[in-house]
Amino acid sequence: MNDSLHPKESLDFVYDFYVKMKKNKINLAYEGEITHQITKAFTSLTENNMNIDNDPNSVQKKVFHVMVECLQNISKHAENRHDIISSKDGRGIFLVSKDEDEYNITTGNVVKTKSVPDLKKMLENINNLDKEGLKNLYKQQMREGRLSPKGGAGLGFIDIARKTGEKLIYSFLEIDESNAFFVLTSTISREK
Amino acid sequence: MKVIKIHGTDDTPQVILDATPETPHLEISGRSLPEDVVTFYAPIIEWLEEYAGAPLGKTVFNFKLEYFNTASSKLLLDILLKLEDIHEDGHEVLVKWHYPDDDEDMEEAGQEYADIVEVPFEQVSYSID
Numbered sequence: 001m002n003d004s005l006h007p008k009e010s011l012d013f014v015y016d017f018y019v020k021m022k023k024n025k026i027n028l029a030y031e032g033e034i035t036h037q038i039t040k041a042f043t044s045l046t047e048n049n050m051n052i053d054n055d056p057n058s059v060q061k062k063v064f065h066v067m068v069e070c071l072q073n074i075s076k077h078a079e080n081r082h083d084i085i086s087s088k089d090g091r092g093i094f095l096v097s098k099d100e101d102e103y104n105i106t107t108g109n110v111v112k113t114k115s116v117p118d119l120k121k122m123l124e125n126i127n128n129l130d131k132e133g134l135k136n137l138y139k140q141q142m143r144e145g146r147l148s149p150k151g152g153a154g155l156g157f158i159d160i161a162r163k164t165g166e167k168l169i170y171s172f173l174e175i176d177e178s179n180a181f182f183v184l185t186s187t188i189s190r191e192k
Numbered sequence: 193m194k195v196i197k198i199h200g201t202d203d204t205p206q207v208i209l210d211a212t213p214e215t216p217h218l219e220i221s222g223r224s225l226p227e228d229v230v231t232f233y234a235p236i237i238e239w240l241e242e243y244a245g246a247p248l249g250k251t252v253f254n255f256k257l258e259y260f261n262t263a264s265s266k267l268l269l270d271i272l273l274k275l276e277d278i279h280e281d282g283h284e285v286l287v288k289w290h291y292p293d294d295d296e297d298m299e300e301a302g303q304e305y306a307d308i309v310e311v312p313f314e315q316v317s318y319s320i321d
Contacts, residue, residue: 036203036227039225040202040203044202057294057295058294058295058296061259061295061297064259065259065261065297068225068261069261069262072261072263076263135304138304139304139307139308142265142266142269142308143269143308145266155262155263155265155266156262158262159262163297
């Protein structure tokens, strides 16, 4: 129990965390294993909140799409060393924030440093394409791509870019020689 | 042929594969984001493979999905490719792609499938409420 905080520190941490969540308008924050059950629980919770806020149907659908693909990116590519993303144990951090104008969905997970160049190349390629280009890439990947053993179709990032109509915002932070932390943020406008 | 009926859940679609000659009904509807897409769709693909051996005079296959994830999109293409095979063998096939009239993304998804597979394809809009 050496790592656990003392009661006072713990209290400060909780309050500090609360203030930061409020300040950044974060509705949902999670760190841990991303499973199918978690995916279902988070999407259902967010759907309920969007209904309460009267977000248009089209916005709700986009948020749902992006959440599922982001969460499955982490869960499906776990322990799959042959794939581009290989997050440790299918764990990651997941955040949903919302202000008057947009929803932001952010994921963070550990990837192998050696897979970073391919991942960057893929994301850059997606960000360089326009609507028509993304559509063609999606069709090509659906026809030619193969499902990974965990059911990843290599379509998730393309779908996120198409559904949001925005560029993917991402970064890689070095953890150590062989691991990096991959952060991806998708933005969905609340107007329409 | 045996009839497949799978009840829909919040993450798997309702599936009806019934090739009774007088009252055929082939339909996938609802939401599709199964935990394991390959396992979920395997019996459907197998059923179609068997059906392709002796299809009805006219095969009408209905897709009426509210939502599907990218992993499912690949399996939906596999189903359409099976239907394409039946069509290529000289049988009459019609794919009916139903989409909510306010859902452009679902309409576009249908158009994209229609572009990929060589099979008669009809878009049908419906209104929710």
